[in-house]
């Protein structure tokens with residue numbers, strides 16, 4: 001066992017932190033949040049030049065061949081900086097699934113575009129039932145002469161409004177078990193019949209409602225095997241959940257650091273409020289929660305990186321992050337006093353982002369149930 | 378980064394499990410909660426000693442095994458998982474041996490370490506006093522120099538295993554003039570001396586676990602002093618990190634967790650196993666999540682110790698977290714058992730072999746012994762977050 005980051009990982013983190021701090025002061029985050037696209041194409045290009053989009057892709061696809069754990073470190077810094085934009089959608093929900101389940105041809109077709117920052121991807125999985133299990137997939141794809149016709153409505157799809165492609169999860173045959181008969185399609189987001197509208201969300205991240213109305217998808221755009229897509233979806237969700245944990249670690253760590261710094265600086269009754277034991281203990285409670293989030297997130301990311309089965313470890317990490325983050329943020333606000341409740345204070349970016357992260361790719365209840373099942377209950 | 382145990386560690390864990398399962402199969406003992414501190418079984422301790430599992434981390438030159446702290450965490454985790462009666466040697470193995478390796482003279486090492494490794498030192502920890510709890514430095518028990526000896530006078534209390542001990546590790550005041558923390562020394566000596574008397578205190582479970590220990594003009598040779606005179610308090614701080622960082626701060630009542638899982642699988646309410654009740658499932662999964670994260674805090678401390686660093690805030694964090702978890706486990710078990718939860722272990726109908734009842738009561742002390750959770754949080758706030766009144 002060893003919990004030290006490699007020199008390379010430290011460097012990656014440092015570089016990411018420097019870049020993100022420089023490019024994304026909260027004034028910029030705010031501006032971007034208020035745009036419709038939700039990202040800055042210029043900085044997006046720079047991120048691609050740094051090799052971030054293709055971080056875990058092999059060199060032949062324009063990537064830099066680093067590990068999932070390395071990517072986790074980057075995601076942590078992105079959470080810390082409250083990075084807006086389609087990085088998560090493109091890399092985690094588009095690129096990795098294609099790398100994982102795509103044919104050689106598909107990899108050649110899509111991965112270089114992602115790595116170079118040209119292509120934006122996303123995943124259209126959840127629907128009105130807001131579930132991450134197979135029974136939640138009701139969108140239908142019916143076989144047509146040379147392909148499929150997609151119909152259905154997807155909800156909470158991140159960045160669909162700016163995406164070039166979507167992975168769309170749809171039911172291709174009705175089977176007894178909800179896990180059977182599911183297929184993943186790579187869909188050109190500009191296909192006729194797709195309409196997309198933005199949802200207003202707590203994090204101002206760009207989640208969409210996407211309606212598929214008689215959308216034609218060629219057969220060769222199936223990712224993996226027809227009818228057997230759920231196994232890959234499960235993997236996508238598991239990986240995305242672990243990745244969200246890393247984002248949350250960054251978020252919560254930053255909220256903690258801000259809070260401790262504030263406790264040292266803010267004076268009442270002629271002393272820093274950090275001198276009051278209650279405030280000290282609040283900070284320690286936050287710190288303990290954040291450390292738990294970090295250890296469990298790193299464990300999950302490491303296991304994914306090593307290709308080890310880790311359903312339980314991911315569930316533990318995401319459940320923890322999801323139930324600990326409201327506690328952490330509540331204390332952060334309590335310690336900040338009224339100033340933390342203002343829209344101009346940086347804390348609220350983390351409050352909102354952590355809240356969104358908490359429910360995305362499974363909330364605490366969802367993962368408690370996963371753990372219960374893993375325990376044989 | 379690497380969260381994996383080495384092949385040798387996996388093998389070692391299996392070896393410990395095989396040993397403990399073999400013991401249970403032979404009917405030598407039954408898993409219980411708090412066995413590490415309450416179940417005194419000299420025979421068991423002798424068998425553990427024969428395995429070389431006392432003094433696992435001590436240097437080979439002193440007869441130890443020179444193994445890693447992670448190895449010791451594995452060993453102790455399995456002892457706790459099986460609720461093994463390890464109380465006879467636990468304290469000596471955990472903190473006394475280490476203190477002697479660190480601060481002891483060559484003579485002390487030669488004399489005492491073999492006794493501990495043979496599992497023959499049943500140690501009591503004589504720190505707390507009626508008026509010196511969290512504020513240990515305010516202790517009053519005196520050790521007065523008299524020629525080649527010290528004379529001990531005073532009283533200790535809450536001494537775990539005191540009725541069973543044959544050695545005591547004692548902190549006493551050697552310089553009453555010096556500022557509180559600078560006049561304290563550590564001693565280690567046999568308790569079968571004139572003037573030592575032990576008086577049991579019945580604890581909240583009705584058992585006898587801790588004790589008052591009185592010292593009336595007890596004469597001990599100066600060779601019982603551990604480390605430097607008047608530096609005892611600073612030596613203790615280091616030892617406390619060891620005392621706090623063990624798996625017993627997370628898994629003292631682990632046998633209850635297993636019993637609880639079995640209980641919800643086997644117990645029907647309204648015609649359905651409790652395990653199918655979503656509230657129960659959620660509660661138990663929550664405990665499992667908290668337990669596994671707790672193990673990460675614990676193993677992190679082991680990693681730090683194996684790097685040759687002293688854990689300080691990390692062990693305070695794992696202890697404060699772990700003991701709170703143990704209390705939540707006990708509470709959840711009592712809640713899930715409902716009306717049955719109130720039945721004492723002596724009752725015919727008691728669920729979970731009476732462990733929920735026992736643990737609900739005994740776990741109240743977990744967050745006090747070896748540093749109260751509040752004091753631990755003070756340490757983390759001060760040492761790590763650097764929060765202070767100035």
Ligand SMILES: Cc1cc2nc3c(=O)[nH]c(=O)nc-3n(C[C@H](O)[C@H](O)[C@H](O)COP(=O)(O)OP(=O)(O)OC[C@H]3O[C@@H](n4cnc5c(N)ncnc54)[C@H](O)[C@@H]3O)c2cc1C
Pocket residue numbers: 501502503504505506509510511512534535536537538587741742743745746747748749750751752755
């Ligand atoms: C089961 C059990 C076994 C024990 N075994 C031993 C043993 O073997 N040997 C031994 O020497 N002792 C032993 N102890 C004693 C233990 O070390 C003390 O209980 C502990 O040090 C706390 O002291 P106290 O009980 O006097 O509580 P106090 O120190 O009086 O504390 C009472 C309350 O005040 C809080 N408090 C105190 N100071 C502060 C502060 N600065 N900031 C915030 N809050 C504070 C505490 O956290 C606690 O909540 C044992 C205790 C228990 C419960």
